[in-house]
Amino acid sequence: MKFGRFRHKEGEMKTYYGTLSPEGTFINVIEDFDFRDLDYTGRQYELTELEYLPPVQPTKIVAVGLNYKDHTQEMQKKLLDEPLLFIKPSSAIIPHLGSIVMPDVSKKIDYESELAIVIGKTAKNVKKSDAKDFIFGYTCLNDITARDLQAKDIQYTRAKGFDTFAPLGPYIETEINNPSNLELKGYLNAELKQSSNTSDLIFSPFDLVEYISSIMTLYPGDIISTGTPAGVGALNHKDTFEIEIENIGTLKNFVE
Numbered sequence: 001m002k003f004g005r006f007r008h009k010e011g012e013m014k015t016y017y018g019t020l021s022p023e024g025t026f027i028n029v030i031e032d033f034d035f036r037d038l039d040y041t042g043r044q045y046e047l048t049e050l051e052y053l054p055p056v057q058p059t060k061i062v063a064v065g066l067n068y069k070d071h072t073q074e075m076q077k078k079l080l081d082e083p084l085l086f087i088k089p090s091s092a093i094i095p096h097l098g099s100i101v102m103p104d105v106s107k108k109i110d111y112e113s114e115l116a117i118v119i120g121k122t123a124k125n126v127k128k129s130d131a132k133d134f135i136f137g138y139t140c141l142n143d144i145t146a147r148d149l150q151a152k153d154i155q156y157t158r159a160k161g162f163d164t165f166a167p168l169g170p171y172i173e174t175e176i177n178n179p180s181n182l183e184l185k186g187y188l189n190a191e192l193k194q195s196s197n198t199s200d201l202i203f204s205p206f207d208l209v210e211y212i213s214s215i216m217t218l219y220p221g222d223i224i225s226t227g228t229p230a231g232v233g234a235l236n237h238k239d240t241f242e243i244e245i246e247n248i249g250t251l252k253n254f255v256e
């Protein structure tokens with residue numbers, strides 16, 4: 001099921017949670033969504049009447065660096081024996097079709113196409129074998145990075161934390177049984193720049209739920225962004241970037 005959050009383009013600025021109809025043309029509205037039951041109101045809206053919002057509002061985005069071998073090589077780093085974690089603030093999130101704003105202080109911002117895990121149940125000290133029970137679904141995240149500031153600061157907070165640096169969505173796919181075999185592609189102005197499969201992840205989604213939940217409590221809606229494959233590169237004004245993940249969908253954003 002493809003789950004999302006929307007706002008009606010006209011009239012009251014109300015927010016709706018809903019799932020996409022099988023034909024992909026309208027949204028079935030959900031009442032008081034709580035990550036447990038999907039209680040449908042019976043109301044439907046045409047997709048064309050709605051504006052996309054980020055599908056969840058996480059308390060945090062836990063992101064993983066250098067989690068594909070080919071990307072680790074292109075960044076000229078050593079392969080890690082434990083996941084490298086950093087946090088992106090939830091204030092950085094923008095929806096599908098939202099605009100990425102280049103901060104004046106950076107001369108080079110890069111796209112990073114990533115599979116994102118959406119937590120569905122409060123998770124602390126979860127075993128890898130149980131990880132699936134704590135995952136609501138999967139979506140796309142663009143881990144926008146001010147590469148020059150990342151090199152300068154060592155710490156990632158500024159480079160990864162600007163407003164608009166976490167495009168997320170458009171939908172959360174809730175019916176993926178094996179997140180470790182999904183084709184992942186990134187297109188800059190419709191030209192293929194990143195192409196990989198999540199089978200190439202060094203630490204799998206289930207490994208990451210175990211590892212991260214051993215450190216911090218994950219709440220429903222929290223995001224784990226699993227890292228990017230090789231082929232990262234710069235974004236410039238007026239560029240379009242799309243992340244396409246098999247069975248999940250395509251997240252498209254513009255650079256303002």
Ligand code: MG
Pocket residue numbers: 063064065112114143227228
């Ligand atoms: Mg990344």
